[in-house]
Amino acid sequence: MTDKIRQRRPAFDREAGVAIAQAMFHEHGFDAVSLSDLIEAMDIKPPSFYAAYGSKAQLFEKAMLRYASENALPLDKLLAPDRTVPDALAGLFVAAAKQYAKDNVLRGCMITEGLRADDEVAREMAQALANEGIKVIREYLDQALPDKAQCLSDYLTITLRGLSAAACSGMPRKRLIEVAQTAGRFIAHELGSPPG
Template identity: 30%
Template sequence: MLLFWERGYEAASMADLSAAMGLNPPSIYAAFGNKQALFERCAAHYAQSVAAYAPRALDEEATAAQALHRYVLEAIEAFSAKERPKGCLLVSGATNCGKGSLGAQDLLAGYRLASEAMIADRIRQGVEEGDMPASTEPDLLAKYVAVLIQGLAAQARDGATAGDLHSVAELALGGALTHPVNNC
Protein backbone atom coordinates (compact mmCIF):
# COMPACT_ATOMS: atom_id res chain seq x y z
CA MET A 1 0.00 0.00 0.00
CA LEU A 2 2.74 2.45 0.95
CA LEU A 3 4.60 1.82 -2.29
CA PHE A 4 1.49 2.45 -4.40
CA TRP A 5 0.77 5.53 -2.28
CA GLU A 6 4.28 6.90 -2.65
CA ARG A 7 4.88 6.11 -6.32
CA GLY A 8 1.46 5.61 -7.86
CA TYR A 9 0.00 2.61 -9.63
CA GLU A 10 2.06 2.68 -12.82
CA ALA A 11 5.38 3.67 -11.25
CA ALA A 12 5.24 0.84 -8.72
CA SER A 13 6.83 -1.98 -10.73
CA MET A 14 6.39 -5.64 -9.95
CA ALA A 15 10.07 -5.73 -8.97
CA ASP A 16 9.47 -2.87 -6.51
CA LEU A 17 6.36 -4.56 -5.14
CA SER A 18 8.22 -7.85 -4.83
CA ALA A 19 11.02 -6.19 -2.86
CA ALA A 20 8.59 -4.28 -0.63
CA MET A 21 6.53 -7.37 0.13
CA GLY A 22 9.43 -9.80 0.42
CA LEU A 23 7.76 -12.09 -2.12
CA ASN A 24 8.82 -13.17 -5.58
CA PRO A 25 6.54 -12.12 -8.45
CA PRO A 26 5.06 -15.62 -8.96
CA SER A 27 4.00 -15.63 -5.28
CA ILE A 28 2.38 -12.19 -5.69
CA TYR A 29 0.51 -13.41 -8.77
CA ALA A 30 -0.55 -16.58 -6.95
CA ALA A 31 -1.83 -14.61 -3.96
CA PHE A 32 -3.49 -11.69 -5.75
CA GLY A 33 -3.89 -12.66 -9.41
CA ASN A 34 -2.33 -9.55 -10.90
CA LYS A 35 -1.08 -6.05 -10.10
CA GLN A 36 -4.56 -4.56 -10.51
CA ALA A 37 -6.04 -6.96 -7.94
CA LEU A 38 -3.20 -6.18 -5.53
CA PHE A 39 -3.85 -2.46 -6.02
CA GLU A 40 -7.57 -3.00 -5.35
CA ARG A 41 -6.73 -4.73 -2.06
CA CYS A 42 -4.34 -1.94 -1.10
CA ALA A 43 -6.92 0.75 -1.90
CA ALA A 44 -9.54 -1.10 0.16
CA HIS A 45 -7.10 -1.40 3.05
CA TYR A 46 -6.31 2.31 2.80
CA ALA A 47 -10.01 3.22 2.80
CA GLN A 48 -10.67 1.02 5.85
CA SER A 49 -7.62 2.12 7.83
CA VAL A 50 -5.99 5.44 6.93
CA ALA A 51 -9.20 7.00 5.56
CA ALA A 52 -11.51 5.54 8.21
CA TYR A 53 -11.66 9.00 9.77
CA ALA A 54 -14.14 10.05 7.06
CA PRO A 55 -17.20 7.95 7.95
CA ARG A 56 -16.45 8.33 11.66
CA ALA A 57 -16.40 12.13 11.41
CA LEU A 58 -19.61 12.22 9.42
CA ASP A 59 -21.38 9.78 11.76
CA GLU A 60 -20.21 10.96 15.16
CA GLU A 61 -20.73 14.73 15.08
CA ALA A 62 -24.01 16.32 16.16
CA THR A 63 -24.36 18.73 13.23
CA ALA A 64 -23.45 18.60 9.56
CA ALA A 65 -21.17 21.63 9.92
CA GLN A 66 -19.30 19.99 12.81
CA ALA A 67 -19.05 16.74 10.86
CA LEU A 68 -17.65 18.43 7.75
CA HIS A 69 -15.22 20.48 9.79
CA ARG A 70 -13.93 17.39 11.60
CA TYR A 71 -13.76 15.46 8.31
CA VAL A 72 -11.52 18.08 6.72
CA LEU A 73 -9.30 18.53 9.78
CA GLU A 74 -8.78 14.79 10.17
CA ALA A 75 -8.04 14.49 6.46
CA ILE A 76 -5.29 17.06 6.86
CA GLU A 77 -3.78 15.04 9.69
CA ALA A 78 -3.88 11.88 7.56
CA PHE A 79 -2.38 13.68 4.56
CA SER A 80 0.43 15.18 6.66
CA ALA A 81 1.41 12.28 8.93
CA LYS A 82 5.17 12.04 9.27
CA GLU A 83 5.31 8.23 9.23
CA ARG A 84 3.59 7.79 5.85
CA PRO A 85 3.71 9.18 2.34
CA LYS A 86 2.11 12.61 2.05
CA GLY A 87 -1.26 13.19 0.45
CA CYS A 88 -3.91 10.59 -0.25
CA LEU A 89 -3.63 7.27 -2.07
CA LEU A 90 -7.23 7.59 -3.28
CA VAL A 91 -6.47 10.99 -4.82
CA SER A 92 -3.00 10.52 -6.30
CA GLY A 93 -2.51 6.77 -6.64
CA ALA A 94 -3.54 6.57 -10.29
CA THR A 95 -2.91 9.98 -11.80
CA ASN A 96 -1.05 10.28 -15.08
CA CYS A 97 -1.73 6.67 -16.00
CA GLY A 98 -1.92 5.32 -19.50
CA LYS A 99 -4.78 3.44 -21.12
CA GLY A 100 -3.55 0.18 -19.63
CA SER A 101 -4.31 1.48 -16.15
CA LEU A 102 -7.90 2.55 -16.62
CA GLY A 103 -8.99 -0.03 -14.06
CA ALA A 104 -6.88 1.64 -11.36
CA GLN A 105 -8.11 5.08 -12.37
CA ASP A 106 -11.74 3.96 -12.35
CA LEU A 107 -11.30 2.26 -8.99
CA LEU A 108 -10.01 5.42 -7.32
CA ALA A 109 -12.61 7.60 -9.05
CA GLY A 110 -15.23 5.29 -7.56
CA TYR A 111 -13.81 5.79 -4.07
CA ARG A 112 -13.81 9.57 -4.53
CA LEU A 113 -17.39 9.56 -5.82
CA ALA A 114 -18.52 7.38 -2.91
CA SER A 115 -16.88 9.81 -0.50
CA GLU A 116 -18.66 12.73 -2.14
CA ALA A 117 -21.98 10.88 -1.90
CA MET A 118 -21.34 10.18 1.78
CA ILE A 119 -20.69 13.90 2.36
CA ALA A 120 -23.88 14.85 0.46
CA ASP A 121 -25.90 12.39 2.54
CA ARG A 122 -24.61 13.96 5.75
CA ILE A 123 -25.47 17.43 4.46
CA ARG A 124 -28.98 16.22 3.55
CA GLN A 125 -29.33 14.88 7.06
CA GLY A 126 -28.30 18.29 8.39
CA VAL A 127 -30.93 19.99 6.24
CA GLU A 128 -33.59 17.52 7.41
CA GLU A 129 -32.61 18.00 11.05
CA GLY A 130 -32.55 21.77 10.69
CA ASP A 131 -28.87 22.38 11.42
CA MET A 132 -28.24 23.42 7.80
CA PRO A 133 -30.39 25.97 5.96
CA ALA A 134 -33.22 24.51 3.89
CA SER A 135 -31.81 26.32 0.84
CA THR A 136 -28.55 24.32 1.02
CA GLU A 137 -27.72 22.33 -2.11
CA PRO A 138 -26.25 19.14 -0.64
CA ASP A 139 -24.72 17.82 -3.86
CA LEU A 140 -23.04 21.12 -4.71
CA LEU A 141 -21.73 21.67 -1.18
CA ALA A 142 -20.48 18.06 -1.15
CA LYS A 143 -18.65 18.68 -4.43
CA TYR A 144 -17.09 21.80 -2.85
CA VAL A 145 -15.87 19.79 0.16
CA ALA A 146 -14.58 17.00 -2.12
CA VAL A 147 -12.65 19.51 -4.23
CA LEU A 148 -11.24 21.05 -1.04
CA ILE A 149 -10.16 17.61 0.24
CA GLN A 150 -8.53 16.68 -3.07
CA GLY A 151 -6.73 20.02 -3.23
CA LEU A 152 -5.48 19.65 0.33
CA ALA A 153 -4.19 16.17 -0.53
CA ALA A 154 -2.31 17.52 -3.55
CA GLN A 155 -0.87 20.38 -1.51
CA ALA A 156 0.27 17.96 1.21
CA ARG A 157 1.94 15.80 -1.41
CA ASP A 158 3.72 18.90 -2.70
CA GLY A 159 5.09 19.67 0.77
CA ALA A 160 2.57 22.04 2.35
CA THR A 161 2.65 21.82 6.13
CA ALA A 162 -0.31 20.75 8.23
CA GLY A 163 -0.41 24.30 9.60
CA ASP A 164 -0.69 25.77 6.11
CA LEU A 165 -3.42 23.28 5.22
CA HIS A 166 -5.35 24.04 8.40
CA SER A 167 -5.27 27.75 7.54
CA VAL A 168 -6.58 27.07 4.05
CA ALA A 169 -9.27 24.75 5.40
CA GLU A 170 -10.45 27.34 7.93
CA LEU A 171 -10.64 29.97 5.19
CA ALA A 172 -12.50 27.62 2.84
CA LEU A 173 -14.88 26.22 5.42
CA GLY A 174 -15.64 29.48 7.16
CA GLY A 175 -17.84 30.81 4.41
CA ALA A 176 -19.08 27.49 3.07
CA LEU A 177 -20.49 26.27 6.35
CA THR A 178 -21.83 29.59 7.60
CA HIS A 179 -23.36 30.48 4.21
CA PRO A 180 -23.94 27.14 2.41
CA VAL A 181 -24.23 27.12 -1.34
CA ASN A 182 -27.76 27.66 -2.60
CA ASN A 183 -29.67 28.85 -5.65
CA CYS A 184 -29.84 32.53 -4.65
Protein backbone atom coordinates in the same frame (compact mmCIF):
# COMPACT_ATOMS: atom_id res chain seq x y z
CA MET B 1 30.15 -36.34 7.42
CA THR B 2 26.91 -34.46 7.91
CA ASP B 3 24.04 -34.46 5.49
CA LYS B 4 23.26 -31.13 3.98
CA ILE B 5 19.67 -30.24 4.71
CA ARG B 6 18.05 -27.98 2.18
CA GLN B 7 16.43 -25.15 4.07
CA ARG B 8 12.97 -24.25 2.90
CA ARG B 9 12.06 -20.62 2.52
CA PRO B 10 9.45 -19.47 4.99
CA ALA B 11 5.92 -19.29 3.60
CA PHE B 12 5.17 -16.00 1.89
CA ASP B 13 3.00 -13.70 4.02
CA ARG B 14 0.40 -12.21 1.66
CA GLU B 15 -0.73 -9.54 4.10
CA ALA B 16 2.85 -8.42 4.66
CA GLY B 17 3.15 -8.14 0.88
CA VAL B 18 0.04 -5.95 0.74
CA ALA B 19 1.55 -3.70 3.43
CA ILE B 20 4.77 -3.37 1.42
CA ALA B 21 2.81 -2.54 -1.74
CA GLN B 22 0.61 -0.06 0.12
CA ALA B 23 3.62 1.95 1.26
CA MET B 24 5.18 1.88 -2.22
CA PHE B 25 1.98 2.87 -4.04
CA HIS B 26 1.23 5.59 -1.49
CA GLU B 27 4.70 7.13 -1.70
CA HIS B 28 5.26 6.88 -5.46
CA GLY B 29 1.82 6.39 -7.08
CA PHE B 30 0.53 3.42 -9.04
CA ASP B 31 2.27 4.25 -12.31
CA ALA B 32 5.74 4.81 -10.83
CA VAL B 33 5.83 1.42 -9.07
CA SER B 34 6.71 -1.36 -11.50
CA LEU B 35 5.92 -5.04 -11.16
CA SER B 36 9.63 -5.75 -10.82
CA ASP B 37 9.84 -3.16 -8.00
CA LEU B 38 7.09 -4.99 -6.12
CA ILE B 39 8.59 -8.44 -6.69
CA GLU B 40 12.00 -7.25 -5.53
CA ALA B 41 10.61 -5.51 -2.42
CA MET B 42 8.62 -8.62 -1.47
CA ASP B 43 11.54 -10.94 -2.26
CA ILE B 44 9.39 -13.38 -4.22
CA LYS B 45 9.38 -14.84 -7.73
CA PRO B 46 6.93 -13.67 -10.42
CA PRO B 47 4.85 -16.90 -10.31
CA SER B 48 4.41 -16.47 -6.55
CA PHE B 49 3.36 -12.86 -7.06
CA TYR B 50 0.69 -13.79 -9.60
CA ALA B 51 -0.52 -16.68 -7.45
CA ALA B 52 -0.88 -14.38 -4.44
CA TYR B 53 -2.31 -11.24 -6.04
CA GLY B 54 -3.36 -11.91 -9.63
CA SER B 55 -2.02 -8.67 -11.06
CA LYS B 56 -0.45 -5.35 -10.11
CA ALA B 57 -3.87 -3.66 -10.36
CA GLN B 58 -5.50 -6.26 -8.12
CA LEU B 59 -2.73 -5.76 -5.57
CA PHE B 60 -3.31 -2.00 -5.80
CA GLU B 61 -6.96 -2.54 -4.92
CA LYS B 62 -5.99 -4.68 -1.91
CA ALA B 63 -3.51 -1.98 -0.85
CA MET B 64 -6.16 0.75 -1.14
CA LEU B 65 -8.64 -1.31 0.89
CA ARG B 66 -5.98 -1.80 3.57
CA TYR B 67 -5.24 1.94 3.50
CA ALA B 68 -8.96 2.72 3.84
CA SER B 69 -9.40 0.35 6.77
CA GLU B 70 -6.56 2.06 8.64
CA ASN B 71 -6.87 5.68 7.51
CA ALA B 72 -10.43 6.45 6.42
CA LEU B 73 -11.84 9.59 7.97
CA PRO B 74 -14.43 8.72 10.66
CA LEU B 75 -17.35 10.21 8.74
CA ASP B 76 -19.93 8.80 11.16
CA LYS B 77 -18.37 10.85 13.98
CA LEU B 78 -17.48 13.91 11.93
CA LEU B 79 -20.97 14.15 10.43
CA ALA B 80 -22.79 13.22 13.64
CA PRO B 81 -26.36 14.54 13.96
CA ASP B 82 -25.56 16.39 17.20
CA ARG B 83 -23.18 18.76 15.35
CA THR B 84 -24.30 21.76 13.34
CA VAL B 85 -23.66 21.43 9.60
CA PRO B 86 -20.98 24.16 9.52
CA ASP B 87 -19.23 22.58 12.52
CA ALA B 88 -19.39 19.11 10.97
CA LEU B 89 -18.02 20.22 7.60
CA ALA B 90 -15.31 22.39 9.17
CA GLY B 91 -14.31 19.42 11.31
CA LEU B 92 -14.16 17.22 8.23
CA PHE B 93 -11.75 19.57 6.48
CA VAL B 94 -9.43 19.83 9.50
CA ALA B 95 -9.48 16.07 10.11
CA ALA B 96 -8.56 15.50 6.46
CA ALA B 97 -5.70 18.03 6.57
CA LYS B 98 -4.28 16.37 9.69
CA GLN B 99 -4.65 12.90 8.20
CA TYR B 100 -3.04 13.80 4.87
CA ALA B 101 0.00 15.37 6.53
CA LYS B 102 0.51 13.06 9.50
CA ASP B 103 3.37 11.17 7.82
CA ASN B 104 6.45 12.82 6.35
CA VAL B 105 6.69 10.32 3.48
CA LEU B 106 3.24 8.80 2.94
CA ARG B 107 1.36 12.04 2.39
CA GLY B 108 -2.05 12.82 0.97
CA CYS B 109 -4.88 10.36 0.49
CA MET B 110 -3.71 7.22 -1.28
CA ILE B 111 -7.16 6.65 -2.84
CA THR B 112 -7.53 10.24 -4.03
CA GLU B 113 -4.07 10.14 -5.58
CA GLY B 114 -4.99 6.80 -7.19
CA LEU B 115 -7.54 8.73 -9.27
CA ARG B 116 -4.58 10.18 -11.20
CA ALA B 117 -3.26 6.78 -12.32
CA ASP B 118 -2.66 6.41 -16.06
CA ASP B 119 -3.81 2.80 -15.84
CA GLU B 120 -7.57 2.78 -16.44
CA VAL B 121 -8.28 -0.28 -14.31
CA ALA B 122 -6.38 1.14 -11.33
CA ARG B 123 -8.08 4.50 -11.79
CA GLU B 124 -11.53 2.91 -11.84
CA MET B 125 -10.73 0.94 -8.67
CA ALA B 126 -9.71 4.17 -6.92
CA GLN B 127 -12.83 5.91 -8.21
CA ALA B 128 -15.10 3.17 -6.86
CA LEU B 129 -13.56 3.51 -3.39
CA ALA B 130 -13.60 7.32 -3.50
CA ASN B 131 -17.27 7.25 -4.48
CA GLU B 132 -18.13 5.40 -1.26
CA GLY B 133 -16.92 8.33 0.84
CA ILE B 134 -18.57 10.88 -1.45
CA LYS B 135 -21.84 8.96 -1.16
CA VAL B 136 -21.80 9.15 2.65
CA ILE B 137 -21.15 12.91 2.52
CA ARG B 138 -23.87 13.43 -0.08
CA GLU B 139 -26.44 11.43 1.92
CA TYR B 140 -25.63 13.54 4.98
CA LEU B 141 -26.09 16.76 3.01
CA ASP B 142 -29.29 15.48 1.36
CA GLN B 143 -30.75 15.14 4.85
CA ALA B 144 -29.30 18.31 6.33
CA LEU B 145 -29.46 20.79 3.44
CA PRO B 146 -31.24 19.21 0.47
CA ASP B 147 -31.41 22.44 -1.57
CA LYS B 148 -27.62 22.94 -1.32
CA ALA B 149 -26.51 19.30 -1.19
CA GLN B 150 -25.10 19.03 -4.73
CA CYS B 151 -23.04 22.22 -4.64
CA LEU B 152 -21.74 21.57 -1.12
CA SER B 153 -20.90 17.97 -1.97
CA ASP B 154 -18.93 19.14 -5.01
CA TYR B 155 -17.19 21.83 -2.94
CA LEU B 156 -16.19 19.31 -0.28
CA THR B 157 -14.92 16.80 -2.84
CA ILE B 158 -12.83 19.39 -4.68
CA THR B 159 -11.44 20.88 -1.46
CA LEU B 160 -10.53 17.49 0.03
CA ARG B 161 -8.77 16.50 -3.21
CA GLY B 162 -6.93 19.81 -3.22
CA LEU B 163 -5.77 19.26 0.36
CA SER B 164 -4.51 15.80 -0.62
CA ALA B 165 -2.62 17.16 -3.64
CA ALA B 166 -1.08 19.95 -1.57
CA ALA B 167 0.03 17.44 1.08
CA CYS B 168 1.64 15.29 -1.63
CA SER B 169 3.42 18.37 -2.94
CA GLY B 170 4.96 18.92 0.48
CA MET B 171 2.87 21.72 1.96
CA PRO B 172 3.61 21.84 5.70
CA ARG B 173 0.99 20.41 8.05
CA LYS B 174 0.39 23.78 9.74
CA ARG B 175 -0.46 25.48 6.46
CA LEU B 176 -2.70 22.62 5.36
CA ILE B 177 -4.67 22.92 8.58
CA GLU B 178 -4.93 26.69 8.15
CA VAL B 179 -6.36 26.16 4.65
CA ALA B 180 -8.82 23.60 6.03
CA GLN B 181 -9.91 26.05 8.73
CA THR B 182 -10.37 28.77 6.11
CA ALA B 183 -12.56 26.42 4.04
CA GLY B 184 -14.61 25.71 7.16
CA ARG B 185 -15.10 29.43 7.79
CA PHE B 186 -16.14 29.93 4.17
CA ILE B 187 -18.79 27.21 4.49
CA ALA B 188 -20.01 28.72 7.76
CA HIS B 189 -20.28 32.15 6.10
CA GLU B 190 -22.19 30.70 3.15
CA LEU B 191 -24.58 28.92 5.49
CA GLY B 192 -24.90 31.94 7.77
CA SER B 193 -23.79 30.08 10.87
CA PRO B 194 -20.45 30.06 12.72
CA PRO B 195 -18.73 26.68 13.04
CA GLY B 196 -18.41 25.17 16.51
